[in-house]
Amino acid sequence: MNILGKLNRAPLSAKIGIGILAINVICVLFAPWIAPYAEGQVVGDPWAPGLVGAPEGDLAPTTLLGTDHLGRDVLSRLIFGARNSILIALLTTTISFSIGITCGLLAATMRGTVDQVLSRIVDVMMGFPTLIFALMVLAILGSSIPVLIGVIALLDATRVFRITRAVAMDLEAQDFVEVARLRGESIGWIMRRELLPNAVSPLAAEFGLRFCFVFLFIATLSFVGLGIQPPTADWGSMVRENAAAISFGILMPLFPASAIALLTVAVNMIVDWAVASTSGVRNDN
């Protein structure tokens, strides 16, 4: 497969998406080396203007995007924030997929009672609005990063379960699974060696979408003050901490908010392209 050639033929939206994603990945990997200042370093007055959007004739600003409510460099906080926000969302999505795929495959191979019990639990959980469920659990257990990851992974796993189960039910009806059963393979073998490899491609696109959802969900919780807690740099909390600035005409809170919006749009664009191109390949065959 010629990946570069395929990339070259991708639509403009997908290229923009990949570009934005690449910048974010670089920030995640190399945050301490790219950021001009340390994560918690105070570099000036609160809400000092930066080079972008500074009034004419002002003292030469020392930062690019200005400072936050405690006088920390916004650009550095954004770069470190990428690391925290994205890695936590990625970890959560991975856990939710591990739970969702395992249970989904289990329901499809075992059928009967196991399937019924798992499906009814998921029905009830999906009947409950996600945000409300999460808020309730956070009220009871208090907000900390492990609780946050656990709750959101569990809630999100219900969606992954539904999709995995549907995909695996289709596969399960095919001859090669029947053959494996007749050969006397264990449930674990059928799940891992027969079903999983065939379910990977539809689940991969889903991973992108679920990541977006989880990422926005954590950002929203952080924004209302119940997600990632200060002083950890995180985009959602940055918007919250600096929200008051906007009433004074300081647009600083829009920077982290735009970072969140840009990343989700980028991932959506890439997933759109990936789905369109894989289904196109199938039509050719």
Add this chain to the structure above:
Amino acid sequence: MHVVLSISAKRLALGLATLLAISLIVFFSVELLPGDLAEAVLGQGATPEAVAALRHELGLDRPAAVRYMAWVLDLLHGDLGRSLATGRSVAELVADRLGNTVVLALAAAAIAMPLGVGLGILSTVYRGRAFDRVASTASLAGISFPEFFTAYMLVAIFSVKLGWLPAVALVGTGESWLQRLVVLTLPALTLALAVVAYVLRMTRAAIVGVMAAPYIEMAQLKGISPVSIVIRHALPNALSPIINVVILNLAYLVVGVVVVEVVFVYPGLGQLLVDSVSKRDIPVVQACCIIFAATYVLLNLLADVLSVLSNPRLKRPRQQV
């Protein structure tokens, strides 16, 4: 007709079962606490006597099943308990806020639903042309953006740059309806934008799905104008999914208000819920969660029943889903 009734009854039973399950979850999740509510409220420095006194006051010395029955009975009588933080009756707290939230959600729905369906229909009429492509890109953005991003963008434009509308939506008691309307504009618009995007995409998808049918091709071959094809031929058959989407989005609105209320400091139920979660005022959180979840479940139920009623094909299901 009895098939419709039996499907509706089945959905109703499922809805009630979900509500029951939700009340169980809301009540018994508190039991997950290491220790119990009294210890959590008083913190680690509390004397054992104080903990025991609060435990008795909250009725925690009774078995959980008994407390659950009492709680549900009180709930059905409109008694939601007392706030741990202020000691005020939760019903009173909630009553103050509920009206504000309903007004906000209805205002957003009034803007969003006609606009979303209308733009969705226009998108199918001009399918593949500039209008459709702009609408599709804009709605993808509308879905991807977090509500607080949209909210602050609107604030930056309408409050900071233009100075037309207030950046916070503080509602007192003495304002006229006109003042309330001005205050409500930005929060309602924020909510509406996300909903318009969803409704537009779903309406378009529903009609485009019908447009693939042979009878539409027939209509095209007869030379009927595209507008007439979409509105007279395709729309009636796409009505069921559209009604479904409109109501599901009402359900979304009920939850979406939480974030928007926080952004605009609007005194609604969502703000109360978030405040109570950070104060860990469990009775208030339980009451808010029950109200939000019940509204959500009931709207979903309504969507199910209406889609059965409006779709002749669902009246004769070949197999039970």
